Amino acid sequence: MILRVLGSAAGGGSPQWNCGCPVCTAVRSPAGLARTQSSIAVSADRRRWFLINASPDIRAQIEAFPGLHPHGDRTTPLEAVLLTDAELDHTLGLLLLREARALLLYATPAVHETLSAGSGILRTLERYCPVDWRTVTPGARLALADGLSCRAFDVPTTKRARFGPGRTTAASWATG
Known part of the structure; x- marks a missing residue:
């Protein structure tokens, strides 16, 4: 398994x-090193990549990693x-x-419900490209x-649901 950290900062970046x-x-000083928001890429063969989360910094993250460049x-x-x-950060x-x-x-399903009926991100995305x-x-x-x-696996959270009554249960991923 090949894992590439695309971003490691909390929401908003650093x-x-x-x-x-x-x-x-x-970080703002001349010697500082800014970090983009959290996202990683995983592959078994360096040809097919899977993103874990899609941060608002995804364009810059893809440009910084040649493995994700288009062919x-x-x-x-x-x-x-x-x-x-x-x-939203993810x-x-x-x-x-x-x-x-x-x-x-x-x-x-909870994430799907929130992105569809809560934030509307999925409904907007589907107007541009097919989503499977x-x-x-x-x-x-x-x-x-x-x-x-x-x-x-489920990760308990005390965060309030921001997009309506739907659950926003988080799931973390273990790969391998």
Whole structure:
């Protein structure tokens, strides 16, 4: 398994636009190193890549990693996106992927409900490209590609649901 960390900062990246804490101030210095929001790419063969989350920084993350660059016209090695939750920090990048011929998304029914009926991200995305939604059941093994599978598991949260009454239960992914 090949894993590439595309971004490792919390929501908003580092530095955060509205923060003057010592860390953000240090990152803004000439010697500082900014970080994009959290997202990773996983592959078994370096030809087919799976994103875990699609941060709002996804365009810059793809440009910084040649393994995700397109081949020829608009053929890309991006196979699918696995969503751990419906947080904006993990899903807004889907809208930047709207020029795809089609998108394959994996997530729990709660995430699907939130992105459809709550935030509306999925409804907007579907107006640009076909979206193939694959339901993920926490605890069940999910085969992604030859030599690559994952298993989602529930992560309890005390965060309030921001997009209506639907649950926004998070799922973390274990790959291998």
